[in-house]
Amino acid sequence: MKILLTGEAYLEMLGLSSLPAIRALYENSEVFYQQDGAPPHYHRDVRAFLDENLQGHWIRRRGTFEFPPRSADLTPLDFYLWGILKDVVHRRKPATLWDLRAEIRAACAAIINTLTEVPQSTAGRCNRCLAANGNHFEHLN
DSSP states (O other): OOOOOOHHHHHHHIIIIIHHHHHHHTTTSOOOEEOOSOTTTTOHHHHHHHHHHSTTOEEETTSSEEOOTTOOOOSHIIIIIHHHHHHHHHHSOOOSHHHHHHHHHHHHHHHTTGGGGHHHHHHHHHHHHHHTTTSOOTTOO
């Protein structure tokens, strides 16, 4: 069974957990929230919510700060975390949305120590991106 993330479900996640967690973690800092052009990210209600709650502080397709098409993914979430989480979570094949959430939480808790190594990897990826003049570099190792 494949569970799809809809714009409505993504909006609920943003409002109930993601944005409050980001604000709590970075309460005294200027923060920019980045999204790519995935359909749930581009949902009309999601864009309206982020326009209202992160005025001028979110990166998106066709926004104040454009997420360039086919740009290299430099964020640790893109090049590390999502791949690991998908591998771990889908290995157990959660049957319901609640099971999926529980699996994601368990997988995050299990890899928390590994995440301390991610900033070093990010710096290396940024250097490779600069060397490739901003072009794709994932195939170059």
